[in-house]
Amino acid sequence: MPSPNTFLFIMPLKHHLNYSSCVMDRVIARYGSGKRIVRLVGDEANPDSIDEAIRLYDPLFVWGTGHGLQGLYTVECTQKYLWVGSPRVELFKGRIVHLNSCLTGRQLGPHLVSSGAEAFLGSMDTFYLFVGSPPCSDRASMSVFLAEHQAEVALLQGRSVGEAHRARLDAYDREIDYWVTGEGKNSPYAPLIARILEIDRMIAVLYGKGGVRATQPAYIPISLVSGIVGLGLTVIATR
Numbered sequence: 001m002p003s004p005n006t007f008l009f010i011m012p013l014k015h016h017l018n019y020s021s022c023v024m025d026r027v028i029a030r031y032g033s034g035k036r037i038v039r040l041v042g043d044e045a046n047p048d049s050i051d052e053a054i055r056l057y058d059p060l061f062v063w064g065t066g067h068g069l070q071g072l073y074t075v076e077c078t079q080k081y082l083w084v085g086s087p088r089v090e091l092f093k094g095r096i097v098h099l100n101s102c103l104t105g106r107q108l109g110p111h112l113v114s115s116g117a118e119a120f121l122g123s124m125d126t127f128y129l130f131v132g133s134p135p136c137s138d139r140a141s142m143s144v145f146l147a148e149h150q151a152e153v154a155l156l157q158g159r160s161v162g163e164a165h166r167a168r169l170d171a172y173d174r175e176i177d178y179w180v181t182g183e184g185k186n187s188p189y190a191p192l193i194a195r196i197l198e199i200d201r202m203i204a205v206l207y208g209k210g211g212v213r214a215t216q217p218a219y220i221p222i223s224l225v226s227g228i229v230g231l232g233l234t235v236i237a238t239r
Helices: 018-031 047-057 087-092 108-114 139-148 150-156 161-180 190-202
Strands: 003-011 036-041 059-065 072-074 080-083 096-100 119-123 128-130 204-208 235-237
Touching: 003 018, 003 047, 018 036, 018 059, 018 139, 018 150, 036 047, 047 059, 047 080, 047 087, 080 087, 087 108, 096 108, 096 150, 108 119, 108 204, 119 161, 128 139, 128 190, 139 150, 139 161, 139 190, 150 161, 161 190, 161 204, 190 204
Parallel strands: 003 036, 003 059, 059 096, 096 119
Antiparallel strands: 072 080, 119 204, 128 235
């Protein structure tokens, strides 16, 4: 049976995945105290190491960023890791899973839940991000992940999966407001970033049991944005 209070983070860095992973590092640093945190970063985010970590630590929660297709999730250097019908699906029984990866919410997520995962958070379509500035260098480079990773903030606080999904949707709304009517509205990239946020919010999905939790509730200030210090036109998708 998966271990409560144990969180596995799969954090590739190449092929622009450092944009997502560096924001998740900030989430872990701020909200991971008192939790059993396992991080697989860069080259460690490979299939064999992930399998070993799951078997050794038996995490209740697994988060990963990567490039994806409807039924496929890849890790560092686009190594295939998890797909519909893969024997690895068995490893995810009883776990809460969040994949920050294009399209995995369309087939892979439902397949994981129907095969025994407790819940799945992901994206139904192509997940977009802004890469006009270096990773974690400013609000623009982090904006979509400040929203998407709000689910992990909530889960690390002991909130339910359903509450975590609601928290990320609300965070998307706050980020959109920042670029449309707030302090970011005068940025030349504001309309673009707001549109990216609207798309990523629209494709955010939850499958499975909304009432499950990864850890016991604990009070921590909820906003990831408030913990940020020091906040070219390029858009890519994560697949």
